[in-house]
Amino acid sequence: MTGERVACLLAPDFPVAVCLRADPSLRLKPAALAENDFDAAPIIAVNHAASRAGLLPDMTLAQAGTLCPGLVVRVREITREIEESNAIFKKLQRFSPFVEETSPGKFFLDAAGLTLLHRSEAAFAARIIAAIRPLGYPVKVGIAKNRFVAETAARVSGAVPYTIIPSGRERTFLENLPVADLPLSPETRAMLHDLGLKTIGQLAAFPANEMTRRFGREGTALSRLARGDDTDATFSPAEPSDDELSNEIHLVSPIYTAGAVTSYVRQLLSPLLGALGKFSRGCGCVTIMLELDNHTQQNLPVTVERPTLSVSRFLRQLLPLLAGFKLSAGVTGIKVTIPEAATLLSEQLAFSSNEKISSPERTIDSDLIYVPQLCAAILPEQKFSLAPFSPRNTDRRPRTMEDRQPADGLRACVMGNVSGLRLLQPPRRIEITTTDSRLREAGIGRHRQPIRRYHGPWELSGGWWSVDFNRLYYEIQIGDDRSSSHRQLYLVFFERTSSRWFLQGIFD
Amino acid sequence: MAETAPAFSTGLPELDALFPLRGIPYGQLIEITGGVSSGKTSLLLKLLAHLTRTGVAAYIDFSSTFFPSAAAVSGVDLTRLLVVKPDSRPTDRVKTGLRTAELLLRNQTVNVIVFDLVGEKQVLPIVLLHRLRLKTVRARALTIFLTENNSEIIPSSMASLRLEVLRSGSDRLKVHLTKSRICREGTQAEVLL
Numbered sequence: 001m002t003g004e005r006v007a008c009l010l011a012p013d014f015p016v017a018v019c020l021r022a023d024p025s026l027r028l029k030p031a032a033l034a035e036n037d038f039d040a041a042p043i044i045a046v047n048h049a050a051s052r053a054g055l056l057p058d059m060t061l062a063q064a065g066t067l068c069p070g071l072v073v074r075v076r077e078i079t080r081e082i083e084e085s086n087a088i089f090k091k092l093q094r095f096s097p098f099v100e101e102t103s104p105g106k107f108f109l110d111a112a113g114l115t116l117l118h119r120s121e122a123a124f125a126a127r128i129i130a131a132i133r134p135l136g137y138p139v140k141v142g143i144a145k146n147r148f149v150a151e152t153a154a155r156v157s158g159a160v161p162y163t164i165i166p167s168g169r170e171r172t173f174l175e176n177l178p179v180a181d182l183p184l185s186p187e188t189r190a191m192l193h194d195l196g197l198k199t200i201g202q203l204a205a206f207p208a209n210e211m212t213r214r215f216g217r218e219g220t221a222l223s224r225l226a227r228g229d230d231t232d233a234t235f236s237p238a239e240p241s242d243d244e245l246s247n248e249i250h251l252v253s254p255i256y257t258a259g260a261v262t263s264y265v266r267q268l269l270s271p272l273l274g275a276l277g278k279f280s281r282g283c284g285c286v287t288i289m290l291e292l293d294n295h296t297q298q299n300l301p302v303t304v305e306r307p308t309l310s311v312s313r314f315l316r317q318l319l320p321l322l323a324g325f326k327l328s329a330g331v332t333g334i335k336v337t338i339p340e341a342a343t344l345l346s347e348q349l350a351f352s353s354n355e356k357i358s359s360p361e362r363t364i365d366s367d368l369i370y371v372p373q374l375c376a377a378i379l380p381e382q383k384f385s386l387a388p389f390s391p392r393n394t395d396r397r398p399r400t401m402e403d404r405q406p407a408d409g410l411r412a413c414v415m416g417n418v419s420g421l422r423l424l425q426p427p428r429r430i431e432i433t434t435t436d437s438r439l440r441e442a443g444i445g446r447h448r449q450p451i452r453r454y455h456g457p458w459e460l461s462g463g464w465w466s467v468d469f470n471r472l473y474y475e476i477q478i479g480d481d482r483s484s485s486h487r488q489l490y491l492v493f494f495e496r497t498s499s500r501w502f503l504q505g506i507f508d
Numbered sequence: 509m510a511e512t513a514p515a516f517s518t519g520l521p522e523l524d525a526l527f528p529l530r531g532i533p534y535g536q537l538i539e540i541t542g543g544v545s546s547g548k549t550s551l552l553l554k555l556l557a558h559l560t561r562t563g564v565a566a567y568i569d570f571s572s573t574f575f576p577s578a579a580a581v582s583g584v585d586l587t588r589l590l591v592v593k594p595d596s597r598p599t600d601r602v603k604t605g606l607r608t609a610e611l612l613l614r615n616q617t618v619n620v621i622v623f624d625l626v627g628e629k630q631v632l633p634i635v636l637l638h639r640l641r642l643k644t645v646r647a648r649a650l651t652i653f654l655t656e657n658n659s660e661i662i663p664s665s666m667a668s669l670r671l672e673v674l675r676s677g678s679d680r681l682k683v684h685l686t687k688s689r690i691c692r693e694g695t696q697a698e699v700l701l
Contacts, residue, residue: 097607097636113642117635368608370591372576384576386591419582419701420550422573422626479545487675489545505575508542508549508626 005111005121005167007143008150009092009128014105014137016045018081019074021136031072034061035266036259044076078312078319081105084135091131095124102277103310105137108147125162145170148225152181170228175201182222183274188215200226244275246337254293254330258322261290261331265318266311268336273309281341282307286314291333307342378460379469380504381425420508421491427502430492432476442478444490444503449478452487457494470496473504516620516650519558522697523683532669533690535645537637539653539662542673547681550582550701551673552622552654557583559650563619566612568592568605571626590618602628606636609651613643620650628661637666 011017016033020026030050034041039062046055046064053068064071085104092099098110111124118124125141132139142153144165153163156177165173174181177200179192191214197203203211204226211219247268255261265288276283284307288300300321304313370386377383431443432451441448456474471493480486489507494500515531517524524530532538542548556565556579565588567574572595580586590612594605609621621644625632644651653662657672670687676698684696 095635097603097610097639113639114635117638368592368594368604370593372574372579372586372589372591374577374580374586380575380577386576386593389590419553419578420547421575421578422549422571423575423578424573486543487545488543506573507545508547 004145005114005143006145006147006150007096007109007111007121007125007128007141008147008154009088009107009109009132010140010142010151010154011088011105011137012140012155013045014085015076015081016047017105017137018077018084020047021084022077022080023074026072026074029072030055030068030070031074032061032064033074033076035076035263037061037073037075038257038259039065041259041263078316081312082310082316084137087135088132088137088139091135092128094131095128101308101310104312106151108150111143121164122162125164129161144173146229149173149228152177156181171201171204171226174226174228175199175204177201179203182225184222185218185271188218188222191215245272245339245341246335247272248333248335250291250333251331254332256330258319261322261334262315262318264334265336266315268334269311269314272336272338273311276338276341277309282309283338283340284308284342285339287337287339288318289335289337290331291335292329293332294329296329378462379471380423381427421505422508423505424503427493427504430501430503432492432494432501439474439476442476442490442492444478444488451476451478453477460493468497472496475507516559518555520554520697520699522699526685526695526697527691532650534648534650536668536690537641537644537651537653537666539655539667539670539687540673541655541657541659541670543657545675546657546673547675547701548654548673549626551671551681551683551699552652553579553582553584554699554701555652556589556620556622557585559620560585560588564588564590564617565620565622566590566592566609566618567622567624568594568609569624570594570601570605570628571624573626574624602630602632603636606632606640610636610640610643613640613647613649613651616647616649618649620652623651623653625653625655625659625661627656628659631661631663634663634666637663641666 019031019033026047028049030047030053032043032046032050032055034043039060041061043055043057043059043061043064045057050064050068050071053071055064055068055071061073064073081104085101088105089099089101089107092107092109096109096111096114100108102108109128111121114121114124118127121143125143128141129139140154140157141162142150142155142157142165143162144150144153145167149165149170152174153165157163179197179200179202180189182200182203184192192203195206197206203222206223208220208223211223213219215222249264249268251264255264269286273283285301285303288302290298290300292298300318302314302317302321304317369389371389373385373387375383375385431448432439433441433448439451439454442451454474454476457472459470459472461470473491473493476490476492477487478490479488490503491505491507492501492503495502515527515529515533517531527533540548540552556567559565567589569591572593574591576586576591579589592605592608594601594608605623609623612618613621640651653667655661664687667687668689669685672684672686674682674684676682679701681699681701682696683699685691685693687693
């Protein structure tokens with residue numbers, strides 16, 4: 001296998017699956033899932049029995065109740081969905097070091113190179129499914145060169161548990177699928193219909209520049225997706241414009257309930273996060289501004305634990321805010337703003353080999369990577385510092401003569417080679433036995449051992465203006481003196497101010 | 509990558525002579541092992557000194573004992589060295605280190621990655637090692653594991669070369685090739701630091 005490979009694990013109708021798992025008896029009754037239990041609330045999903053009774057998603061509960069009087073209605077439990085999704089996420093981390101959850105029930109795994117472990121991608125997919133099945137979710141897996149094709153493969157796989165699209169066959173796989181399988185806005189879908197473009201293959205054959213002229217950036221992205229090239233569309237280095245980071249609605253008649261506000265926030269937030277996903281970005285905070293009919297405004301900042309594209313995660317945080325928030329007047333307008341796009345899932349690394357980073361700190365957390373710099377100091381542990389990596393300080397050169405001679409204080413070493421010194425930070429407390437000012441035994445490790453040879457002392461003192469120190473340094477050798485291969489050489493010091501022995505380093 | 513030669517010269521002629529290409533071929537996972545004070549760190553820093561003349565190295569300091577002053581004395585160009593401190597994530601430091609290494613290799617930021625695993629007890633996850641090997645091959649880089657004798661934290665199938673270091677004098681080391689997929693096993697060289 002060559003090149004990048006992405007696996008998508010999809011739990012179809014995840015909200016319904018979570019509900020059915022909690023109450024398996026619903027499988028036999030006509031049941032529907034809704035955002036809330038108001039009569040005007042739209043149905044999100046229905047089970048097979050309800051579907052046979054003529055119920056469809058997007059019907060209101062009032063309409064559904066009329067058609068099917070015995071209908072069981074369950075309100076969507078966002079918290080449970082997130083918990084269940086987290087459980088799947090943890091299982092998937094066993095299979096790939098890079099797992100991303102773009103929304104509850106939808107996961108992407110970096111599958112490059114894993115055939116070394118699993119023989120084939122089919123075996124890899126089968127093992128993922130076998131691992132998730134005990135959790136009670138009928139999942140589908142798609143493996144392809146990029147995210148869009150992998151997700152589509154998982155979604156359209158039908159009764160087959162997994163679908164694998166070999167690299168180079170993306171366009172062939174997509175060409176007979178309907179254009180509705182592309183991420184389209186309703187307006188674009190209508191225009192494509194008017195143009196007579198029904199399948200993705202037809203859209204792929206449509207000139208790309210014409211798609212751009214008619215549909216702008218969305219047309220460019222669609223054209224690439226239709227050709228099976230998801231790289232630019234998903235991992236675009238461009239930043240979303242300000243227009244793509246806010247969305248608002250003005251209501252004809254005021255609303256007074258938290259449930260209704262939540263429903264509108266969902267409608268406004270979904271396209272914003274969808275657009276953000278095209279830039280491979282997420283967000284960790286959104287601001288919800290409510291316009292009230294007494295001509296005042298209320299701002300509700302909603303933050304989540306990590307940058308995400310999941311609307312549900314924001315709604316889970318919003319619900320308690322609204323519960324504690326008394327609507328003093330009717331809400332006449334809602335504006336949802338994303339203050340800042342963030343790197344998606346900061347603890348994970350974006351898995352696009354095409355993204356050549358000139359500065360690793362963009363994707364590696366800055367608290368991990370450092371550039372060593374030498375300092376003019378007396379104590380060994382102060383002779384260097386580790387500066388957080390930045391392209392600016394990589395070219396830094398020693399500036400003073402003292403910097404150029406960093407180990408002067410240690411050049412007196414005679415037994416050990418200073419070039420192989422491993423420094424313990426902070427120095428470790430040890431016990432050394434002395435007799436008549438001669439070093440006899442050292443307690444390094446589990447047992448006390450006789451000191452075969454030693455050199456020293458060399459004195460380092462000073463620092464009365466900050467931290468007083470007065471050290472007597474020794475190099476000691478323990479272990480078998482006859483065989484150089486069993487000698488152990490250490491740098492130790494006696495701190496006069498505290499009358500204690502410390503292990504400073506190991507010559508290796 | 510700046511290097512176009514098929515192999516990386518260690519800068520130690522006696523060691524280079526053990527390999528048919530007069531150096532270690534790129535894309536290998538190498539384990540340097542030895543007891544306390546055996547000279548394994550000295551050897552590693554000598555290799556890094558030669559490599560940082562032309563490339564960039566990353567030192568993943570699991571043991572938190574890396575001493576930049578000693579590296580500078582050995583000739584390592586510190587301006588071409590990145591130090592990764594996975595200790596800032598104590599709960600998952602091994603995985604953090606491996607993932608960071610993989611990302612650095614993937615983006616061809618460095619030519620060599622060093623894992624200082626002296627004193628480390630946790631066995632490295634084989635899944636991540638497989639991926640690391642793949643990235644090392646693709647990036648035409650070298651990955652070096654520095655371990656203690658008999659630590660067995662690197663599964664034996666993973667390293668293509670194991671160098672066991674013994675001190676034979678204050679500035680001389682014996683380097684045994686106890687495992688090799690790229691040259692004859694069992695050979696040894698005596699190198700001068």
